[in-house]
Amino acid sequence: MKGNQEELTMMHQKYLAKGFASTRSCYVKKALGSLVWDINDKEYLDFAGGIAVMNVGHSHPTVVAAVKAQAEKFMHTCFMVLPYESPVLLAKKLCQGMAGTCEKKVMFANSGAEAVENAVKIARTYTRKTGIIAFEGGFHGRTLMGMSLTSKVKPYKLGFGPFAPEVYRIPYAYCYRCPFGKSYPDCNVRCADHLEEVLISHVAPENCAALIIEPIAGEGGYIVPPLEYFPKLAAICERHGILLIADEIQTGMGRTGTLFAMEHWGVEPDLTTTAKSLAAGLPLSGVVGRAAIMDSVHPGGIGGTYGANPLACEAGLAVFEVIEQENLLERGVALGEKLHAGLKALEQEFSLIGDVRGVGPLAALELVKDRGSKTPAPQETIAITDHCFDQGLILLACGTYGNVLRFMMPLITTDPQLEKGLAILKNAFISVGKR
Numbered sequence: 001m002k003g004n005q006e007e008l009t010m011m012h013q014k015y016l017a018k019g020f021a022s023t024r025s026c027y028v029k030k031a032l033g034s035l036v037w038d039i040n041d042k043e044y045l046d047f048a049g050g051i052a053v054m055n056v057g058h059s060h061p062t063v064v065a066a067v068k069a070q071a072e073k074f075m076h077t078c079f080m081v082l083p084y085e086s087p088v089l090l091a092k093k094l095c096q097g098m099a100g101t102c103e104k105k106v107m108f109a110n111s112g113a114e115a116v117e118n119a120v121k122i123a124r125t126y127t128r129k130t131g132i133i134a135f136e137g138g139f140h141g142r143t144l145m146g147m148s149l150t151s152k153v154k155p156y157k158l159g160f161g162p163f164a165p166e167v168y169r170i171p172y173a174y175c176y177r178c179p180f181g182k183s184y185p186d187c188n189v190r191c192a193d194h195l196e197e198v199l200i201s202h203v204a205p206e207n208c209a210a211l212i213i214e215p216i217a218g219e220g221g222y223i224v225p226p227l228e229y230f231p232k233l234a235a236i237c238e239r240h241g242i243l244l245i246a247d248e249i250q251t252g253m254g255r256t257g258t259l260f261a262m263e264h265w266g267v268e269p270d271l272t273t274t275a276k277s278l279a280a281g282l283p284l285s286g287v288v289g290r291a292a293i294m295d296s297v298h299p300g301g302i303g304g305t306y307g308a309n310p311l312a313c314e315a316g317l318a319v320f321e322v323i324e325q326e327n328l329l330e331r332g333v334a335l336g337e338k339l340h341a342g343l344k345a346l347e348q349e350f351s352l353i354g355d356v357r358g359v360g361p362l363a364a365l366e367l368v369k370d371r372g373s374k375t376p377a378p379q380e381t382i383a384i385t386d387h388c389f390d391q392g393l394i395l396l397a398c399g400t401y402g403n404v405l406r407f408m409m410p411l412i413t414t415d416p417q418l419e420k421g422l423a424i425l426k427n428a429f430i431s432v433g434k435r
């Protein structure tokens, strides 16, 4: 190590911009599987996975070996100048791994936000229309288009306007806080039908290129729409010639027990964005979509200097290998069942928990001051994540009101590790003092 905690903290404050903030003050020395160690040798159980990036676990040996081997061969030629095999093989894996029957193609970029930017460019080129419908609670990144599509103002948009035009925002299927004041299933999924009204009152179908939506709203609070929601939305989109873009940057690569979350709703989006766990920590993102749509862009119109970086693509191929060889999708489902049971048990004990939700190993607790009023409890949420951190459990909050605890642990997390994490969490609830 080149610095101790104190020196690093001082340099951090002096040289790194305040806006480029870290939530925790420790410095990581090592991470392996579901565990992380800081430079003071404190061990943490990681239930955040670098924000849903480490589905195969930290420094998985297969990924490390693939990256090392590639580093010794070459690290960059620029795929747009001199191509190499890994992006071709990875594109095939993505096309074949994604559910659905239509022929697909892929383009690669680096960050999730870039994938979103490219999906919008592709949708606009194909449809020759400009309008994009996005959702309340949606998060799509920090670039101009990404933050324009993003809903939450603080910290993502505050002071950064003007935003990209032609973005129309509509409510999400947030059943716990129904924007239409209804209850499922009596509502008949009214929120999906609302799209038809938006196409009359906000943007004409003739001007609307695409609708971009997270299958499960991630930063928005791990909100899971009902089963009828996406088939209904997809049908309306199809009727009006509007492309359906699924932003699976957080929900993809096994996070919900299937390779991509849209499988749970049986809907085949026109375009899907992927990133995060795609390359187990190396910067890699992509757009996967119907071949005819993907091919509508002229050569050179999409891409970039580092898109399909060889180290990242080798890591991506290794991720697919690990998922297949270690049956990580099945394992994720089993992990999710245990996690859900543990969270349900906490719900019985602590009235601070207003809602337990999730799909497979993607899970969340929404915290409220009391179950009747559903008043969000953000301070208690922070107190719980702080307590967990002190006790060696890394847990992140999310949600429009900052009152949702989300679970994004590596899918290789063992049963004893899960139990240990849940025990720390239970103690955190006790420490906050609301039974």
Ligand SMILES: Cc1ncc(COP(=O)(O)O)c(C=O)c1O
Pocket: 051, 111, 112, 113, 114, 116, 139, 140, 141, 142, 214, 218, 219, 247, 248, 249, 250, 275, 276
């Ligand atoms: C659904 C979704 N879209 C886009 C992004 C942006 O990805 P990145 O931070 O890699 O730009 C994120 C990141 O959290 C995300 O969860």
